[in-house]
Amino acid sequence: MTRYSISFDDGAMTFPAQDLRTVAKAAHEVVQEAEDAGAWVLGGGVESQRASVVATDGRVTDRPYPETKAVLGGFAIVDVSSREEALEWAAKIASACRCAQEVRGLLPDPTV
Template identity: 65%
Template sequence: MTRYLISFDDGTMNIPAEELPEVAEAAHAVMRQAQDAAVWVSGGGLQRQQASVVATDGTVSDGPYPETKAVVGGFSIIDVPSREDALKWAAKFAAACRCAQEVREIMHDPDV
């Protein structure tokens, strides 16, 4: 099995506030499907523009950052047999969240 990161850019989820509860329930339903299928590893929504950047010298820069900076709005990590399976799950999340999803393979590290 291979792990995949499914994520979306915060700026792509343009949903009226009154529709957010419906979108959240749809996303949670897909998450429960992934749990039931035993492919769910982790995931969640991220607080908008709240990243801290830690430099190699330990210096910390805290957000919020300008709206022009792309940030991850939410993510799911799944463990599936193939990229095709990951793309199918991403399609489910895209429909539920009403926005495109990015899919990236997480590199296998034999030491972990």
């Protein structure tokens, strides 16, 4: 099995506010389907109002949005047998969330 990241940028979900409940329900149904299939690892929306950057010396700098370079809106990690299967889950998430999804393979860690 291989893990894949499925994600979208903050601001990609451009549906009308009154559709939020419908979109949230559809997204939760896809998550439940992925859990039932044994593919779901982790996922969720990302708070985009503030980012904390931790430097190599441990110093923490808080940056208000939108000063951060790129802002992730949400993500899912799936563990599946093929890239094609990851793309199928991404298509379901894209449909539920009404926005395009980016799929990237996660490099395996041979020590884990």
